[in-house]
Amino acid sequence: MAFYRLGGEWSRSRRWRRFARVWMQRCPLWIFSLCLLSLIYFSFFGIKVQFHGLRHGQVNQGIFSSNEIGELEFSRPPRAKSRKHHVPCEVRFLESVDDLVEPENYMKFVQFSLTYITKEEIPDENNIFKPQFGGHQTLKQRENSYYARNQTLHCGFVKGPEGFPSTGFDLHEKDKEYMATCKVVVSSCIFGSSDFLRRPTKSKIHTYSKKNVCLVMFLDELTLAKLSSEGQIPDDNGYIGLWRIIVVKNLPYADMRKTGKIPKFLSHRLFQSARYSIWIDSKMRLQADPLLILEYFLWRKRSEYAISNHYDRHCVWEEVLQNKRLNKYNHSAIDEQFRFYQSDGLMKFNESDPSSPLPSYVPEGSFIVRAHTPMSNLFSCLWFNEVNQFTSRDQLSFAYTFLKLRRMNPGKSFFLNMFKDCERRAIAKLFHHRTEDSHPPPAS
Helix, strand or coil, X not given: CHHHHHHHHHXXXXXXXXXXXXXXXXXXXXXXXXXXXXXXXXXXHCCCCCCHHHHCCCCCCCCCCHHHHHHHCCCCCCCCCCCCCCXXXXXXXXXXXXXCCCCCCCCCCCCCXXXXXXXXXXXXXXXXXXXXXXXXXXXXXXXXXXXXXXXXXXXXXXXXXXXXCCCCCECCHHHHHHHCCCXXXXXXXXXXXXXXXXXXXXXXXXXXXXXXXXXXXXXXXXXXXXXXXXXXXXXXXXXXXXXXXXXXXXXXXXXXXXXXXXXXXXXXXXXXCCCEEEEECCCEEECCCHHHHHHHHHHCCXXXXXXXXXXXCCCHHHXXXXXXXXXXXXXXXXXXXXXXXXXXXXXXCCCCCCCCCCCCCCEEEEEEEEECCHHHHHHHHHXXXXXXXXXXXXXXXXXXXXXXXXXXXCCCCCCEEEECHHHHHHHEEECCCCCCCCCCCCCC
């Protein structure tokens, strides 16, 4: 019996060791299979996980207090199930530019005279002085500049005293002479080799416009070298396709986006003889005749400035949050700018308010059409000064600048046409910015 019991215990021990060995061999396979099945299940049927912190708006709050964060309603909205698809809509241009004439009395908008500060001296109380392209505007000067009246104001291109270096955006004299001849201008820029050169669609632009409209592309030397290495070299007259290439030296800002706001906003300073200008971002290709664009967006609407509304957002509060989500700019700098605007009266956009002066407080600023009227020029200077003072995210400062200009000049209307974003998409094709693995487009 004793021998039998010992044999049974030995047999059970042997079976346990065999089971353990089989388990160790097959366990990883079972675990892997279970994980694979779970992954397949979640891929087909989805998984719903609630993040408590996101529902309560726990985002980068920067310098906002808890009360201000509550006021801003910075809780994250639910994500859309599918990405919105934005498409062009019909734009009813005239058939031809033949016999196209500026309407009689079109330019009879508010009249006043603007001159610009072109040079600053060293203040007596300041022993450390550094000239700046945008100048050193005081708060008092800033406030007074919003009045639509005869005045001299900051509007870029400010030089320092004799003996100080240039503040930047230096152009060749031959290019300046060409720019002085322009009456109608389409302009764009590429700085820091951030985009490919998108040539306007020749078949969409009439012969008369090709001869009488200046199409100017501002480049820095880095971008010109990059384009040249890709085979896009200016001809003997300085053209690549329809674009007249103008090289800018000594860029005023380290931030290429802020430097790009100079030709975007200050076309009336660069093209001092021009009556009209059209701005198009370098990520877009022009697909309509410039003169037909003027007729449709300005003359037909009796407007002196035209810009499209944003395709997705209409309130500056939303735009602030989106810029911070995508880390478009330093969060503290955005907070500082936004809090200043709130303290100076910026309110939320209310789409249900029939008296709202604009259909949206957030523009899609990649396409701007403007007449060089006093009010249009003043607004452009004011908008540029906000970008110069704060962040380069011009969508944050658009509504504040427009509303403050309007509030401080009762009885002096600024005729701004904010058109639909789908119209913008109909007249210019949108592309992605240049990346390291992207290839240049074929010449058109």
